[in-house]
Amino acid sequence: MIKDEKSLNEKQLIREFFSDVGSAYLADQDIILGVGDDAAVIKNSKNQCSVLSIDTALSDIHFFSDMDPSDIAYRSVSISLSDLLACGAKPSWFILSITLEETSIDWLSKFKSGLEDISSEFCIPLIGGDITKGPLSITVQVGGYTSESDIIRRSTANDEDLIFVTGSIGKSFQSLLNYKEGKGENSSYTRPSLRKGVAPKLNGIASSAIDISDGLFQDLNEICKLSKKGAEVYLEKIPHPFGDDLDFSLLNKGDDYEICFTAPKNFREKISQISQEENVRISEIGKITNSNEIRFFNGKKEVLVGLDGYQHF
Amino acid sequence: MIKDEKSLNEKQLIREFFSDVGSAYLADQDIILGVGDDAAVIKNSKNQCSVLSIDTALSDIHFFSDMDPSDIAYRSVSISLSDLLACGAKPSWFILSITLEETSIDWLSKFKSGLEDISSEFCIPLIGGDITKGPLSITVQVGGYTSESDIIRRSTANDEDLIFVTGSIGKSFQSLLNYKEGKGENSSYTRPSLRKGVAPKLNGIASSAIDISDGLFQDLNEICKLSKKGAEVYLEKIPHPFGDDLDFSLLNKGDDYEICFTAPKNFREKISQISQEENVRISEIGKITNSNEIRFFNGKKEVLVGLDGYQHF
Numbered sequence: 001m002i003k004d005e006k007s008l009n010e011k012q013l014i015r016e017f018f019s020d021v022g023s024a025y026l027a028d029q030d031i032i033l034g035v036g037d038d039a040a041v042i043k044n045s046k047n048q049c050s051v052l053s054i055d056t057a058l059s060d061i062h063f064f065s066d067m068d069p070s071d072i073a074y075r076s077v078s079i080s081l082s083d084l085l086a087c088g089a090k091p092s093w094f095i096l097s098i099t100l101e102e103t104s105i106d107w108l109s110k111f112k113s114g115l116e117d118i119s120s121e122f123c124i125p126l127i128g129g130d131i132t133k134g135p136l137s138i139t140v141q142v143g144g145y146t147s148e149s150d151i152i153r154r155s156t157a158n159d160e161d162l163i164f165v166t167g168s169i170g171k172s173f174q175s176l177l178n179y180k181e182g183k184g185e186n187s188s189y190t191r192p193s194l195r196k197g198v199a200p201k202l203n204g205i206a207s208s209a210i211d212i213s214d215g216l217f218q219d220l221n222e223i224c225k226l227s228k229k230g231a232e233v234y235l236e237k238i239p240h241p242f243g244d245d246l247d248f249s250l251l252n253k254g255d256d257y258e259i260c261f262t263a264p265k266n267f268r269e270k271i272s273q274i275s276q277e278e279n280v281r282i283s284e285i286g287k288i289t290n291s292n293e294i295r296f297f298n299g300k301k302e303v304l305v306g307l308d309g310y311q312h313f
Numbered sequence: 314m315i316k317d318e319k320s321l322n323e324k325q326l327i328r329e330f331f332s333d334v335g336s337a338y339l340a341d342q343d344i345i346l347g348v349g350d351d352a353a354v355i356k357n358s359k360n361q362c363s364v365l366s367i368d369t370a371l372s373d374i375h376f377f378s379d380m381d382p383s384d385i386a387y388r389s390v391s392i393s394l395s396d397l398l399a400c401g402a403k404p405s406w407f408i409l410s411i412t413l414e415e416t417s418i419d420w421l422s423k424f425k426s427g428l429e430d431i432s433s434e435f436c437i438p439l440i441g442g443d444i445t446k447g448p449l450s451i452t453v454q455v456g457g458y459t460s461e462s463d464i465i466r467r468s469t470a471n472d473e474d475l476i477f478v479t480g481s482i483g484k485s486f487q488s489l490l491n492y493k494e495g496k497g498e499n500s501s502y503t504r505p506s507l508r509k510g511v512a513p514k515l516n517g518i519a520s521s522a523i524d525i526s527d528g529l530f531q532d533l534n535e536i537c538k539l540s541k542k543g544a545e546v547y548l549e550k551i552p553h554p555f556g557d558d559l560d561f562s563l564l565n566k567g568d569d570y571e572i573c574f575t576a577p578k579n580f581r582e583k584i585s586q587i588s589q590e591e592n593v594r595i596s597e598i599g600k601i602t603n604s605n606e607i608r609f610f611n612g613k614k615e616v617l618v619g620l621d622g623y624q625h626f
Binding site for chain 1 (some may be wrong): 329331334335338341343344352353355358363365368369371374406408410412422424425429432433436437438441443444445447450452476585
């Protein structure tokens with residue numbers, strides 16, 4: 001029972017109002033994973049599951065309305081694909097529902113070229129759509145496949161597992177700042193590059209995973225809460241594009257679309273090998289504990305760091 | 314090549330900008346039906362296809378923001394399910410992406426009860442969701458199953474097929490008028506009742522079908538265009554709730570969520586039987602022709618009727 005309206009964030013809202021609608025039918029409909037994880041998983045047959053994820057991107061909240069329309073398209077589809085990759089699924093198709101203020105041929109042509117870019121990159125067709133007139137927003141549903149044993153959940157981290165992140169955390173936020181100031185490189189924000197080489201290699205290795213959309217600490221906290229575990233995080237081990245004397249909240253701004261995952265110690269070597277093969281930095285940044293809190297250390301010193309990253313409400 | 318920006322309607326926009334994105338990958342990804350039909354169809358196995366449809370409902374365009382939130386929920390999911398039924402699929406699950414101005418517990422509790430109503434009616438669970446903050450809009454993705462041979466397309470009407478509609482056309486528009494005037498029955502608008510008894514019985518009978526969302530004539534025209542056929546429509550045979558001296562455009566207002574389908578003559582008896590079994594009126598209102606136009610007759614007199622129903626742009 002939620003008492004304080006002000007305290008509701010997106011995840012609490014989903015849990016309170018959407019997690020159990022029709023849950024009595026989940027088994028009958030062969031649903032393996034429902035509301036609350038990166039994606040929904042449906043069992044099609046003994047060896048194949050469909051994996052589905054939906055994301056809505058709103059103008060001037062999730063992207064800037066004055067961005068190149070091809071980047072708006074690319075970014076919107078990327079964000080949805082990111083959930084699928086974190087689940088251990090191979091993307092197969094996408095569906096678009098777009099709300100537009102007006103139908104500018106020029107804008108739509110550019111938008112289409114962004115869709116074509118991401119479609120080609122992942123070899124996935126657009127298979128359905130809806131267009132409505134209103135404030136610009138883009139909802140993307142992506143679908144893919146995996147086997148039941150290869151699904152990587154958020155809720156299955158184990159005590160003593162190591163915590164890893166791909167790439168550099170905060171790069172997208174830095175890119176966003178550049179975008180706002182109209183200077184320098186900003187493609188980490190406009191065209192986030194997903195870990196499509198690393199992700200499929202984590203099957204059988206990662207004990208849990210999440211894509212970093214809301215902020216590293218907030219998303220790691222999601223793994224901990226759902227797994228009923230805690231964590232120790234070694235801040236100095238987190239790669240970032242900022243200088244020294246870092247305000248650690250910069251590592252929790254979201255939009256990274258890197259993968260945060262946990263894995264048993266004995267996979268350390270294997271993970272290092274994947275990092276080399278895919279030429280993607282994978283950093284060990286902490287470990288899962290049997291407590292119910294996340295503790296942060298900067299070198300040997302324990303420091304207090306807020307968990308709240310991007311808040312949708 | 315579209316030259317006149319003003320002339321683009323929703324279907325033209327979809328065809329021009331979204332129908333061929335990544336179409337080179339359709340076969341590889343086992344996509345049987347892509348952009349442009351009621352729903353997308355994916356082949357899972359020899360005997361089973363997944364059928365998917367997405368619809369976005371915007372506040373004060375597709376529903377009234379002051380409607381009971383439970384009706385907003387019910388209506389939004391219904392509209393999406395309607396596409397699936399028209400395709401000959403059995404609904405199995407739904408996914409929701411909702412954009413909200415604010416998180417009112419009272420509003421959300423009522424909204425949830427509407428989701429529960431439609432979920433129970435169709436025995437389908439909510440399996441995923443996304444919540445964002447912005448102008449109220451609701452995107453619903455529904456999924457279901459059918460066999461490849463049971464898919465009913467829009468594009469497969471044949472010359473001499475008869476044209477049928479379920480129910481009464483314009484009931485929802487009448488209900489909408491009642492709603493606006495704050496009087497009388499308005500549940501046809503707030504809680505459209507889908508033809509879930511009739512729809513599955515049309516497998517093997519209907520040569521084509523569409524759900525009537527934009528208006529009977531506009532939606533029938535979609536069947537004709539995609540099937541490269543014409544039609545004759547006998548206006549006096551269309552059941553409606555309006556009086557005599559009818560302005561025929563009242564039959565083309567949309568939001569009916571009835572099914573318009575075509576079938577060969579020899580199924581006339583069988584269709585009459587389905588109508589009786591399901592206690593749903595099914596009216597024969599015309600026939601498909603080998604021309605490229607739709608002609609309307611009121612009794613013996615040919616009349617001109619506009620095809621344009623609800624225009625999204």
